[in-house]
Amino acid sequence: MNILEERKMITRMTGFGLLMLAVVFGQGASSTEYGCPNGSDAQQLADDYNRRWLRAAGTGSAQQLAELYTDNAVLMPPTDETIVGRAPIGEYLTANDTGPRLSNYSVDIVACELAGDTLQFAGVWGxxxxxxxxxxxxxxxxxxxxxxxxxxxxxxxxxxxx
Known part of the structure; x- marks a missing residue:
């Protein structure tokens, strides 16, 4: 098993966190089995969004990335920062000119749920x-x-x- 497959397995095993966030944000936990069924509306929407996000990230444009977030979006990266708002998020995601370069970026969606006008999904990135x-x-x-x-x-x- 390669490291990405291992991370995917760990993420699936900890899917409870996704369902708890659904409860916290008022969506209610689904009675359906945890996962992201192939061909489901949720899976197709999540895949489409990830393709749009990867295209925008590939341009290096803060504006193109920012367009994928709501006006009052909240981004919590793995630091002690919390970034709020479309423009600040776009700037944050494109600001690291001196850090290590990433290539071959991908996201494997392992859990998703569509409830009305809200889509939530969890994935493993590599x-x-x-x-x-x-x-x-x-x-x-x-x-x-x-x-x-x-x-x-x-x-x-x-x-x-x-």
Whole structure:
């Protein structure tokens, strides 16, 4: 089992956190089995959103990334910071010009739920990090809660990752 598969398994085993967030944010826990069924509306929406996010991230444009978040979105990265608002999130996500470079970034969605105009999904991200010595595979978890916008598009309201 490679490291990305191992992280995916761990994330699936800790799916309780996703369901608890659903309760906290008023969506109620689903009685359906935990996961993200292939072909489900939730899975298709989550995959589509991730493709849009990866395209925007690939441009390096703060504005393009910011457009994927709501005006009052909350981003909680693996630091002690909490970033609130569309523009500050776009700036934060594109500000690290001196840090290690990531390539081959991908997200494997392992849990998702669609409830009305709210989509929530959890995934395992993986990338190759180039630093001073060599390339290293890095992985982490991501949880996003999205709202359907008036135009039918989806934008992140809450995001946390490590």
């Amino acid at each position: 990338a190759t990090q180039a630093d001073f010595r060599a390339n290293e595979i890095v992985t982490g978890n991501v949880l996003r809660i999205l709202d359907r916008q008036a135009d039918g598009s989806w934008a992140t309201r809450y995001e946390i990752w490590n």
